[in-house]
Amino acid sequence: MARVLEGKRIVVTGSSHGIGRAVALGLAAQGAQVVVNGSGQGEGGADRARAELAALLDEIRRAGGEGLAYVGSVADVEAARALVETAVEGYGGLDGLVNCAGIAGRPENSVLEIDLEDWRRVVSIHLDGTFFCIRAAVPHLIRSGGGSIVNTSSHGHLGGFGGTAYPAAKGAINSLTFALATDLRADGIRVNAVCPGAKTRLSSGPDYEGLIAKLEARGLLTPEAAVASLDVPPPEACAPIYAYLLGDASSEVSGRLFSTSGPYVGLFDAYREQPIGMRAAEDPIWPVEELGALVAAKLGEEA
Numbered sequence: 001m002a003r004v005l006e007g008k009r010i011v012v013t014g015s016s017h018g019i020g021r022a023v024a025l026g027l028a029a030q031g032a033q034v035v036v037n038g039s040g041q042g043e044g045g046a047d048r049a050r051a052e053l054a055a056l057l058d059e060i061r062r063a064g065g066e067g068l069a070y071v072g073s074v075a076d077v078e079a080a081r082a083l084v085e086t087a088v089e090g091y092g093g094l095d096g097l098v099n100c101a102g103i104a105g106r107p108e109n110s111v112l113e114i115d116l117e118d119w120r121r122v123v124s125i126h127l128d129g130t131f132f133c134i135r136a137a138v139p140h141l142i143r144s145g146g147g148s149i150v151n152t153s154s155h156g157h158l159g160g161f162g163g164t165a166y167p168a169a170k171g172a173i174n175s176l177t178f179a180l181a182t183d184l185r186a187d188g189i190r191v192n193a194v195c196p197g198a199k200t201r202l203s204s205g206p207d208y209e210g211l212i213a214k215l216e217a218r219g220l221l222t223p224e225a226a227v228a229s230l231d232v233p234p235p236e237a238c239a240p241i242y243a244y245l246l247g248d249a250s251s252e253v254s255g256r257l258f259s260t261s262g263p264y265v266g267l268f269d270a271y272r273e274q275p276i277g278m279r280a281a282e283d284p285i286w287p288v289e290e291l292g293a294l295v296a297a298k299l300g301e302e303a
Contacts, residue, residue, distance in 0.1 A: 026239025146188025197261030
């Protein structure tokens with residue numbers, strides 16, 4: 001069977017573990033030349049990241065693939081630039097970028113509890129990191145005649161789990177995806193996002209279990225949903241949608257938000273505004289009571 005990414009040069013951020021690691025392995029198996037990345041922050045620092053990336057590259061190469069590694073946080077604009085340059089210098093150009101780098105917020109993440117430094121840290125790594133890597137990658141994608149960017153979002157952007165920094169950052173990534181799909185269309189660059197569901201460091205361990213318990217206690221998760229949140233599929237099942245969006249078969253797909261978890265794959269409807277009412281141009285100001293009645297009627301239709 002033909003490999004759908006044969007010879008494509010792709011950077012995968014946050015690929016020392018979790019979904020990013022599974023995506024990098026999946027892309028390499030499809031023939032991509034991948035540049036993998038770990039932040040070098042947290043417990044173990046750069047030494048741990050180098051060891052994780054070395055193990056990943058060994059696995060990629062033993063399977064017949066090609067890969068390079070760069071250690072550095074995408075929240076640092078210079079590190080993001082150097083990460084992209086690793087692909088350009090090592091492989092002669094760039095065809096794709098996957099933004100997978102991210103961290104979980106702490107369980108105390110409601111607006112009344114979240115520490116401001118934690119807010120800045122989560123938003124910086126998710127949103128700034130995505131933007132910095134895209135900004136560094138786009139000139140090289142243009143030189144290659146176009147390419148594909150795949151950002152990583154989350155169902156958390158819908159706000160159903162509450163919280164602050166994480167859903168805010170993911171919602172912003174969605175909007176950035178839609179805007180860049182429009183902005184870069186003429187350059188032959190498509191931009192999409194994926195909401196993956198899988199068991200990773202962000203969705204396992206005592207902190208995550210504590211968060212789920214807290215959401216259930218607040219009534220934001222049913223007992224059944226809480227159990228399901230603790231029993232999610234492995235990250236390998238998320239890789240195919242990324243491979244598809246980076247391949248030529250998706251050349252007409254841009255500005256869309258997908259989801260995937262285990263055997264499931266989904267597509268979010270595009271955001272569409274629905275009309276509620278229209279007044280005459282010569283009398284444009286709605287009486288509040290009349291406007292309220294219109295809104296109530298519309299919401300009643302949706303119930």
